[in-house]
Amino acid sequence: MAVELLDNEQTELRLSQLNQALGSGMFVHVRQMLLNMAASDIALVLESSPPRTRQILWQLIDQEQTGEVLEELGEELKDQLIRQMSPERLARAAAGLDTDDLAYILRSLPDSLYKQVLQSMGSQDRSRAEQALAYPEESAGGLMNTDTVTIRPDVNLDVILRYLRQRGSLPEATDTLYVVDRRDILLGGVNIATLLTRDPSTPVRELMDADLEAIPVTMADSEVAQLFERHDWLSAPVIDQDGRLLGRITIDDVVDVIREDADHTMMGMAGMDEDEDTFGPVLRSTLRRSMWLTINLFAALLAASVSNLFENTLEQFATIAILMTIVPSMGGVAGNQTLALVIRGIALGHIGQSNSRWLLGKELAIGFLNGLLWSSLVCLAIWVWKGEWQLGALIGGAMLINMTVAGLAGAAIPLLLKKLKVDPALAGGMLLTTVTDVIGLFAFLGLATLFLLR
Amino acid sequence: MAVELLDNEQTELRLSQLNQALGSGMFVHVRQMLLNMAASDIALVLESSPPRTRQILWQLIDQEQTGEVLEELGEELKDQLIRQMSPERLARAAAGLDTDDLAYILRSLPDSLYKQVLQSMGSQDRSRAEQALAYPEESAGGLMNTDTVTIRPDVNLDVILRYLRQRGSLPEATDTLYVVDRRDILLGGVNIATLLTRDPSTPVRELMDADLEAIPVTMADSEVAQLFERHDWLSAPVIDQDGRLLGRITIDDVVDVIREDADHTMMGMAGMDEDEDTFGPVLRSTLRRSMWLTINLFAALLAASVSNLFENTLEQFATIAILMTIVPSMGGVAGNQTLALVIRGIALGHIGQSNSRWLLGKELAIGFLNGLLWSSLVCLAIWVWKGEWQLGALIGGAMLINMTVAGLAGAAIPLLLKKLKVDPALAGGMLLTTVTDVIGLFAFLGLATLFLLR
Numbered sequence: 043m044a045v046e047l048l049d050n051e052q053t054e055l056r057l058s059q060l061n062q063a064l065g066s067g068m069f070v071h072v073r074q075m076l077l078n079m080a081a082s083d084i085a086l087v088l089e090s091s092p093p094r095t096r097q098i099l100w101q102l103i104d105q106e107q108t109g110e111v112l113e114e115l116g117e118e119l120k121d122q123l124i125r126q127m128s129p130e131r132l133a134r135a136a137a138g139l140d141t142d143d144l145a146y147i148l149r150s151l152p153d154s155l156y157k158q159v160l161q162s163m164g165s166q167d168r169s170r171a172e173q174a175l176a177y178p179e180e181s182a183g184g185l186m187n188t189d190t191v192t193i194r195p196d197v198n199l200d201v202i203l204r205y206l207r208q209r210g211s212l213p214e215a216t217d218t219l220y221v222v223d224r225r226d227i228l229l230g231g232v233n234i235a236t237l238l239t240r241d242p243s244t245p246v247r248e249l250m251d252a253d254l255e256a257i258p259v260t261m262a263d264s265e266v267a268q269l270f271e272r273h274d275w276l277s278a279p280v281i282d283q284d285g286r287l288l289g290r291i292t293i294d295d296v297v298d299v300i301r302e303d304a305d306h307t308m309m310g311m312a313g314m315d316e317d318e319d320t321f322g323p324v325l326r327s328t329l330r331r332s333m334w335l336t337i338n339l340f341a342a343l344l345a346a347s348v349s350n351l352f353e354n355t356l357e358q359f360a361t362i363a364i365l366m367t368i369v370p371s372m373g374g375v376a377g378n379q380t381l382a383l384v385i386r387g388i389a390l391g392h393i394g395q396s397n398s399r400w401l402l403g404k405e406l407a408i409g410f411l412n413g414l415l416w417s418s419l420v421c422l423a424i425w426v427w428k429g430e431w432q433l434g435a436l437i438g439g440a441m442l443i444n445m446t447v448a449g450l451a452g453a454a455i456p457l458l459l460k461k462l463k464v465d466p467a468l469a470g471g472m473l474l475t476t477v478t479d480v481i482g483l484f485a486f487l488g489l490a491t492l493f494l495l496r
Numbered sequence: 497m498a499v500e501l502l503d504n505e506q507t508e509l510r511l512s513q514l515n516q517a518l519g520s521g522m523f524v525h526v527r528q529m530l531l532n533m534a535a536s537d538i539a540l541v542l543e544s545s546p547p548r549t550r551q552i553l554w555q556l557i558d559q560e561q562t563g564e565v566l567e568e569l570g571e572e573l574k575d576q577l578i579r580q581m582s583p584e585r586l587a588r589a590a591a592g593l594d595t596d597d598l599a600y601i602l603r604s605l606p607d608s609l610y611k612q613v614l615q616s617m618g619s620q621d622r623s624r625a626e627q628a629l630a631y632p633e634e635s636a637g638g639l640m641n642t643d644t645v646t647i648r649p650d651v652n653l654d655v656i657l658r659y660l661r662q663r664g665s666l667p668e669a670t671d672t673l674y675v676v677d678r679r680d681i682l683l684g685g686v687n688i689a690t691l692l693t694r695d696p697s698t699p700v701r702e703l704m705d706a707d708l709e710a711i712p713v714t715m716a717d718s719e720v721a722q723l724f725e726r727h728d729w730l731s732a733p734v735i736d737q738d739g740r741l742l743g744r745i746t747i748d749d750v751v752d753v754i755r756e757d758a759d760h761t762m763m764g765m766a767g768m769d770e771d772e773d774t775f776g777p778v779l780r781s782t783l784r785r786s787m788w789l790t791i792n793l794f795a796a797l798l799a800a801s802v803s804n805l806f807e808n809t810l811e812q813f814a815t816i817a818i819l820m821t822i823v824p825s826m827g828g829v830a831g832n833q834t835l836a837l838v839i840r841g842i843a844l845g846h847i848g849q850s851n852s853r854w855l856l857g858k859e860l861a862i863g864f865l866n867g868l869l870w871s872s873l874v875c876l877a878i879w880v881w882k883g884e885w886q887l888g889a890l891i892g893g894a895m896l897i898n899m900t901v902a903g904l905a906g907a908a909i910p911l912l913l914k915k916l917k918v919d920p921a922l923a924g925g926m927l928l929t930t931v932t933d934v935i936g937l938f939a940f941l942g943l944a945t946l947f948l949l950r
Contacts, residue, residue: 054848061850082726090846092854114726203692212689215730217671234688235666238657271755272536272568274748276669276730293747294728297754301725304758305840311762312836313829320841321851324858328865331833335826335870342825343877349818356814363810363817364803367824367933371796372789375767379785382766386759387774392544394508396515397775400546404778411782416789423797479821 057087064098073102081107085114093323100126109135113143118319121150129155133162136171141187142295145174182266183259185299186280186289189213192222193246195229200242202232215292217276221250228279228287230254256281259288266291267299268391307385310467313338337472345370345479352487355495361428362490365437368420370482373444376412377474380405380452385466388456402453409449413442436493440486444478451477511541518552527556535561539568547777554580563589567597572773575604583609587616590625595641596749599628636720637713639753640734640743643667646676647700649683654696656686669746671730675704682733682741684708710735713742720745721753722845761839764921767792791926799824799933806941809949815882816944819891822874824936827898830866831928834859834906839920842910856907863903867896890947894940898932905931 056079063072076084076099084103088096088111100123103111108127112120112135124132124147132151136144136159148156148171160168170188177183191212193202202219206212218231230250240249256279257266270278270293277292305316313334318327349356349366356363384401387393393401421438425431455473456466510533517526530538530553538557542550542565554577557565562581566574566589578586578601586605590598590613602610602625614622624642631637645666647656656673660666672685684704694703710733711720724732724747731746759770767788772781803810803820810817838855841847847855875892879885909927910920 054850057848058850080727082728086726086845089844090848090851092851092858206692207695209693211693215728216689217730234692235670237692238660238688239663239665241661271751272540273534274536274669274751276671276747293730293751297725297728297747297751300751300754301758304755304762308758308762308765309836309840311765312832314833314836318837320837320846320855321858324861324865327858328862328869331830331862332866332869334833335829335866338826338829339822339870339874339877342822345821345825346818349821353814353818356810356817360807360811360817363814363820364800364807366817367799367803367821367937368793368796370821371799371933372792375789375792376785378766379768379788382763382768383772383774386763390543391540392774394511394544396508396512397544397546401774404546404775404781407778408782408785411778412786412789415782415786416793420793423793479825483821 056083057090060087060099061091061095064095069098069102072099073104076103076107081110082114084111089116089119089319090321092321096321105131105134109138109143112147113139116319117317118322120146122319122322124150129158129162132159133167136163137167141170141174141189141289142185144171145184146179148175149179177259180263181259182257182261182263182280182291183288185263185266185295186259186291187213187295188289190279190287190290191216191219192226192287193219193232195221195223195245195247195250197246198242199237199240199244199246199249202237202246203242206237215277215294218254218279218290220279220287220290221246222287226286228254228256228281228285231279254279256285256287257291258283263299264303264389265391267296267303270296271300303389306465307389307467310465311382311385311471313472334472341472341476341479344476345483348480348483349487352491355487355491359490359494361433362487362494365424365433366483366486369437369440369444369486370479372416372420372441373448373478373482374475376409376445377448377452377478378471380409380449381456381466381470381474384453384456385470388460388466393457398457402450402457405449405453406446407449409452410442410446412449413445416445417441432493436489437486440482440489443485444482447481448474448478510537511544514541514553515545515549518549523552523556526553527558530557530561535564536568538565543570543573543773544775546775550775559585559588563592563597566601567593570773571771572776574600576773576776578604583612583616586613587621590617591621595624595628595643595743596639598625599638600633602629603633631713634717635713636711636715636717636734636745637742639717639720639749640713640745641667641749642743644674644733644741644744645670646674646680646741647686649675649677649699649701649704651700652696653691653694653698653700653703656691656700657696660691669731669748672708672733672744674733674741674744675700676741680740682708682710682735682739685733708733710739710741711745712737717753718757718843719845721750721757724750725754757843760919761843761921764919765836765839765925767926788926795926795930795933798930799937802934802937803941806945809941809945813944813948815887816941816948819878819887820937820940823891823894823898823940824933826870826874826895827902827932827936828929830863830899831902831906831932832925834863834903835910835920835924835928838907838910839924842914842920847911852911856904856911859903859907860900861903863906864896864900866903867899870899871895886947890943891940894936894943897939898936901935902928902932 060072060075088099136147151159173188218233220231221229223229230252231254232250236249259280259282277290279287280289280291282288302316309316315330318330417438420441421434424437425434451474456470459466459469514526514529542553590601605613627642672687674685675683677683684706685708686704690703713734713736731744733741734743734745736742763770769784772784871892874895875888878891879888905928910924913920913923
């Protein structure tokens with residue numbers, strides 16, 4: 043059968059065959075294997091290889107494939123490879139690309155190289171590039187392609203059918219032809235399935251969907267992604283403030299935005315950049331991660347300086363020192379649950395002015411209830427372990443305070459950061475941990491000092 | 497202009513209008529507002545409302561819209577609403593649904609209700625439902641719709657065009673007609689753009705893409721999502737082991753899988769279920785979160801029992817107690833960075849047999865280098881703060897050990913869990929924190945006991 047499939051096992055197999063061929067220096071064979079692979083699969087192999095293998099593979103990839111492979115790569119690796127390429131090779135690679143990818147490559151170049159590459163391009167590519175660069179990268183304008191097929195409302199379907207047959211092909215992933223007036227104002231859209239199923243004598247005006255929703259060119263790309271997800275769109279037209287059609291956004295580019303946003307949240311919460319390259323060089327990774335560690339060091343020193351306030355108590359009661367890590371730990375976990383929930387809610391567009399107060403109340407209540415539950419259990423556990431009910435009561439009380447605060451802080455911190463236009467995924471976790479560490483230690487050591495030290 | 501747009505601000509506005517109308521008891525007005533909204537927007541409003549408001553809104557939604565709204569909801573809320581519905585209302589709601597959503601609803605019913613609902617259905621819906629239930633939910637079979645349009649290879653394009661015009665419409669999001677032989681074996685596909693642009697006298701055999709990749713019905717849904725992302729597909733055919741066409745998967749359903757997988761990873765790492773409902777009832781949320789807190793309590797007690805081993809040291813040196821939280825904290829952050837990177841790499845299909853050893857080596861090296869860097873800095877900071885270089889050296893040494901272990905554990909734990917077929921996003925974080933806490937405390941208190949206690 044002609045229908046073939048590349049699943050993960052086959053990727054793994056192919057990867058090991060490539061590695062074997064590379065290892066034994068059979069470069070001609072490798073080049074042949076690469077020629078038979080789709081650009082997306084080559085990109086996967088590059089992403090999955092250590093630096094040295096990558097270098098060799100990159101040399102062996104056919105010039106014709108360079109552009110397409112670049113399109114499929116993650117940002118860190120893409121930037122790194124672009125920096126190595128000559129202006130001529132870049133210009134040639136850029137020739138076949140979509141407008142948005144073209145803009146990406148040009149944007150990532152240093153100024154001098156940028157001009158060189160632009161000059162090496164054909165005039166058509168150059169004007170496409172200049173068009174694409176007119177909009178910020180993380181906006182609808184940066185995401186759109188300008189290859190729309192437009193039609194007029196006052197012709198019949200058979201005219202359109204003849205025109206398309208003459209045209210010979212449609213731009214990739216075209217599912218809608220856009221109806222515009224003489225000034226390019228968007229009037230509606232005609233799904234191409236409609237063209238196939240309706241009577242050819244029908245006028246376009248009757249076929250078209252005039253309630254088509256359009257995206258303003260300035261909309262943020264994450265908001266575009268939310269709209270696509272919510273409405274199950276495959277493509278959407280992009281308009282300027284006067285309603286003129288500028289281009290279209292297709293779902294495949296939106297999927298990349300969804301993936302990037304999700305990676306950004308998940309990696310950001312762990313204190314990483316979403317572009318961090320899994321198989322990148324050791325030194326670069328070490329440096330990239332140190333920023334977060336610096337911040338954490340200050341947070342940890344802050345927590346230690348809280349303990350320092352209670353040196354006296356710690357000197358007299360070693361047991362307090364032994365138990366003091368439990369309270370911050372439970373508060374941290376409880377707060378982090380709330381934080382993750384609220385960050386996701388913000389990302390999905392579920393949380394706004396009208397319901398954030400309710401949410402704060404709910405998370406405060408959960409924090410308090412969980413605090414009650416766990417402080418009783420811990421109180422009991424410590425009583426059994428250390429044989430002193432006072433110690434259990436102390437740790438229980440501190441935990442109740444800390445978990446209640448954790449619930450409130452876990453919801454309030456991301457909401458506050460969002461208002462300040464700081465990314466909650468990046469700053470939220472560290473701020474929260476600092477709060478739960480400081481409050482947890484303060485509550486436990488403070489209570490211990492009050493009740494044990496007479 | 498006819499072209500309208502619903503962005504986040506307008507959602508917010510509509511939400512507050514709805515709330516106002518609800519608050520003043522204008523239910524007829526609310527019902528009218530809901531009737532004018534798209535199902536996806538109603539779902540958004542439901543997701544964003546507290547429990548009581550939800551109940552009222554749900555009563556006011558038109559019967560006709562029920563099914564579509566259910567399709568768009570998150571799992572926790574969907575399950576809750578389904579449990580309240582009568583079998584008749586469920587059967588009616590199910591009538592208009594896609595096969596995959598139909599299967600979802602039926603699967604979530606208790607056995608007795610399930611049979612009742614199935615009996616209330618029309619025979620066509622019932623057979624569709626039974627077909628859909630034949631495959632596990634998280635497989636290509638569970639994701640596919642069976643509404644494919646198939647054609648034969650031996651006719652000309654104009655026959656197809658006439659057939660489609662007679663048909664009058666195409667299933668939603670159809671971008672490809674599938675070419676099958678008499679036994680339903682998939683031979684290839686014809687993009688509908690091709691139908692519009694090519695000469696009507698061309699035979700289908702010449703038009704069709706015979707290299708079409710097809711998805712086996714048993715493939716896991718996450719793997720399906722990877723393939724769609726990698727190849728920028730809009731739809732793909734699903735086949736059984738003999739190559740027979742069973743249905744098709746469309747990108748809008750895949751986007752849901754991508755979103756669910758991403759949520760699962762992010763929420764899982766924070767110890768939450770991805771279905772956790774942001775505006776759900778307090779008590780249910782409290783209970784749902786307590787599992788993770790239980791595990792964390794054991795981890796924290798384990799860490800405390802490590803400190804307990806060194807009670808003697810802690811009794812003599814309060815400073816050690818004050819500083820002892822720093823080492824686990826830095827190890828935890830460093831390990832968590834590696835963990836997030838490796839979990840993402842696994843999710844993207846970048847990490848396999850051939851490169852995991854390299855990755856372990858890399859993360860070990862980064863852990864060691866970061867350990868060197870931070871232990872020197874901390875050593876210096878503590879020397880300055882406490883005026884004792886021995887103390888600085890102790891904490892620095894412990895931190896070097898802990899961060900190196902953290903790098904190794906952060907990479908090894910998810911790889912190991914993956915081998916054991918345990919979800920690294922769920923279990924990874926807690927295991928890692930336990931390792932870095934225990935090793936961190938053991939290293940610091942152990943070194944302190946060795947060198948300070950004579």
